[in-house]
Amino acid sequence: MTNWKKILTYFEAFKNQYILLTGLYILFALVLFFAMFSNIRPEKLNLVRFSEAEKTIVSPELILDEHSTSLKKNEAMELVSDVYSLKKDYAQNQIDMIDAVFKGISEVEEKLLTQLEAQSSDTEEQTLSKEDQLAQIPVKEKIEILNTILPEEVQIHKEVSSEALGAFFAATPEQRVVARDSAVTAVNNIMSKRIEIPEIDAARQKVESELRYVNISSTLKSALTELCKLAIVPNVVFDKEATEAARQNASDEVEPIYILQGQILVREGEKITQEIYRQLGLAGLLKDKDTNLPFIGLAILILLLISSKYFYFKDTKTNELKYTTIFILICSITIILMKIISLFPKINYSDIGYVVPIAMGAILIKLLINERIALLSSMIFSICGSIIFNGGISGTFNFSIGIYFLTSCIAGIIFLGKHNHRSKILQTGLLVGIINFILISALVMLKNSEIVSLQAVSYFTMSLFSGMISAVLAIGLMPFFETGFGILSSMRLIELSNPNHPLLRKILTETPGTYHHSVMVANLSDAACEAIGANGLLARVGSYYHDIGKTKRPRFFIENQLNMENPHDKISPQLSKTIIVSHATDGAEMLRQHRMPKEIVDIAEQHHGTTLLKYFYHKACQNSEKEVMESEFRYAGPKARSKEAAVIGIADSVEAAVRSMNSPSPQKIESIINNIIKDRLQDGQFDECDITMKELDTVAKSLFETLQGIFHSRIEYPEVTKQKVKEA
Structure with a gap:
């Protein structure tokens, strides 16, 4: 029975400690949330089209302008001309038609000769030769027979004049062979090059120069020239697939159009046009466009930050209510101090965050807990500071302040070392101020700003002040934590x-x-x-x-x-x-x-x-x-x-x-x-x-x-x- 009572006592103690720890973490989460709430809340403006802007409005984040990008892509596609491709098989088709015409003429003659031979066998007396008889047959009759012999896809002979066809029928087989070969060569030479519709007449004029050295009669050459000119056709046609591919390439080469973070959308006194109003809506700055995404994102970020600290305390010997309370209290004081300073009026500069004694939190946590949790806490201060001091641009991060806070905290932890005398803490504060000074110089030069200017001097003054005040506050707050929580710090041990x-x-x-x-x-x-x-x-x-x-x-x-x-x-x-x-x-x-x-x-x-x-x-x-x-x-x-x-x-x-x-x-x-x-x-x-x-x-x-x-x-x-x- 006694054992059961002990078990119940332990269970009650564990349950009470668990409830207190949960309450502390929830309280810390609320501190973080409300400290950064105003900095991530999207600014909603009651703006009217074609009215004058009451103040200068900038974009809170980097936004893809899909509408403008689409318009630019369409413009690029319209600038692409239709693509015409050279069809090399057209030359062969025309050559085949010329060859078919000459073969058809030969077949017509063979057919007529066969008929004449049949007629001659019935008639005993033959006064004329077959060639003469063939020549006496009217050209019209020969053309009719040619139309029946040639296939339907061969239509070129119908465009040739009867005089030209008559010249072909009148020529000897040897002359037609020469004519055919010359025509094939001329058409092939001319149509092997690009011939567009506007250039068709110029291409047909080249036939005469191609045939000028052919050794045939002038009548046959004239007929052959007419046939070759009709055989010359445009061999460049519209290529739909190539045209679409070229337009797609032009569209892909267009860079997306972004509304940059911090970009001025409208200046004070400027008229709000339809395009400006559209960009304001795209940036989520209009009252009719509300979203809870920033708040959800902030809640997830806070959950990740607190989870990292929770699992650290859980897996180490510092998993005690006392140390968790100290950690949360120091972090809360530091972040609340950040928020208060961020609300101060800004005189000629916006980066008032450089004056925050951020190293104080890291120094106190190292002295009261340990070095590792102090380093991890530096991340919290860096992330929260980059949001709190985002210059009033909702949902953005001030990476310069984030780097400054992280470096300042780490410098304080390193310089403090294992010697935790009060004089050592003051020395650490001075060294942190010097590191802050050097870092500010680097940041100013990275921004290509003048190293000697009123704004730069104010930065340097704030950085030195930040380091020294961090040490003073750490020394001032140490006794309260040591007395209130019964902490035996290294500095307390050295005093003893x-x-x-x-x-x-x-x-x-x-x-x-x-x-x-x-x-x-x-x-x-x-x-x-x-x-x-x-x-x-x-x-x-x-x-x-x-x-x-x-x-x-x-x-x-x-x-x-x-x-x-x-x-x-x-x-x-x-x-x-x-x-x-x-x-x-x-x-x-x-x-x-x-x-x-x-x-x-x-x-x-x-x-x-x-x-x-x-x-x-x-x-x-x-x-x-x-x-x-x-x-x-x-x-x-x-x-x-x-x-x-x-x-x-x-x-x-x-x-x-x-x-x-x-x-x-x-x-x-x-x-x-x-x-x-x-x-x-x-x-x-x-x-x-x-x-x-x-x-x-x-x-x-x-x-x-x-x-x-x-x-x-x-x-x-x-x-x-x-x-x-x-x-x-």
Whole structure:
């Protein structure tokens, strides 16, 4: 039943933390949304056609003007002339028709000769030869027979005059062969070149020059010339496919017409024409055209930004409500500060965003959380800043400001390094200002602007001011976060390590032996923690305070017993145990009273864990006849719950053991270190922290190397040298 109650308690705690985290993320999303809402909201104007514009209006984004592009494409297509292609097969067709005419004439003669032979067989007397008889047949009759012989697609002979056809019929077969070959050559030569309709007469005139050297009678040449002229026809025709392809190419070569981002659509006082009104509508600046797309896009962007941070915290040890709250609070302050500055009136320049102390957010997050989340947060500031400072052009990004914010944040993180003194933060602010100055110079030159001008000087002034104010604000806000959230930052640790701190002065003046012991433990634990990736600075500062409880009864601890008797010799082992064990709980209580950080208190309380006071336990066993319970001689604990506390516990025992040795050698030191770690491991003192066996081995090596440097062997000077020194 008790287990179920514990489970329910854990569940309720988890549920409450989950609800709080969800609420924080929702609150952060609302801050981001309302900070950028006005910058992405499309500007709606109540404009009337053919009225005068009350102000200059620019395009909020890059827009494709499809209507103008289409008109330009149509104009380009209309400028393309029809494409005419050369049909080479036309020449062959005309040659085939000429050849068909000459073959038809020969067939007509053969047919007539056959008829004459049939007639001659019936008539005994033949006074004329067949050729003469054939010549006496009228040309008209021959043409009629030719019309019946030639196919329908051959029509050229019908255009030839009867006189020309008569000349062909009157010619001998040999002359017709010459005429045919000459005609084929002439037509082929002429029609092998482009002949358009306007050029047909000029092409036909070339027939005479082609036939002037043909060795035939003038009558036959004249008839042949007439036939060849009729055979010459235009061989260039309209090519529909080629024409459409040429027009499509012309259309494709037309560049799309865009309305550029920031392009002036209408100037103040200019009349709003139908074309200007159309462009305003295309840019979404008219009241009759409303859209929710910018708001949906902003919501998606915010969701992505918050998701990246959520999964980062979820997958690391910083997945705590405290760190999430700090992160969201710092980001919200920075973004609200951006928004407030963006609302300031702009005097002769629009880039007032350069004055925003943006590095403040990155510096605070690095100091209070870690470097990686600070780098990731720089992206949020960069993206949000590029939207908030978009110059009043809805839905656009100011990439110059985005680059400036990102560079400024990264510079602050890099220059801050691991040394987090207040003076170092101020130095970081100055260096960030210098980097901002250099970056502004680069941006001004990239825009091809004058490097020496009133506007450029204002940019440079703002960049330097931004860096310095970032440092001042970071220093001013740090105490509020440290106090409000109980954060133990590196800067806070460095402050606590100051020897002038009241508690450290108390240890130094009241227990100088304990102070020296604490400093030695600090050196050992710092190096060991750094070797395993733990917080070395926390280990060092925790070591300074881990034995603060000894200041209550300093003379009961051996390191403070200088030239005096050991008081434990006069009291019982049980009382000695009580005094020794109480220094851990007394120290934790003193640290709480002085409002010391919880991590320091835990180290003081846990550095001995529940280890056994072996010396007094064995002494009690020897002095008592009854059985002595081992549990009565153990520290109250708890056991070490962090790597730092575990390492300090080991270093504390090792330093005390090595210091008690008369002549520590490397072999003895190494043996003592290994035995102490082994005893604590077997005693279960590391069960509640996540230190690994490999890390324990690394800790042992680090402690050995550090102790070797402290207890190194010295040169033994000869006696003669000593005597000479004395004599001198």
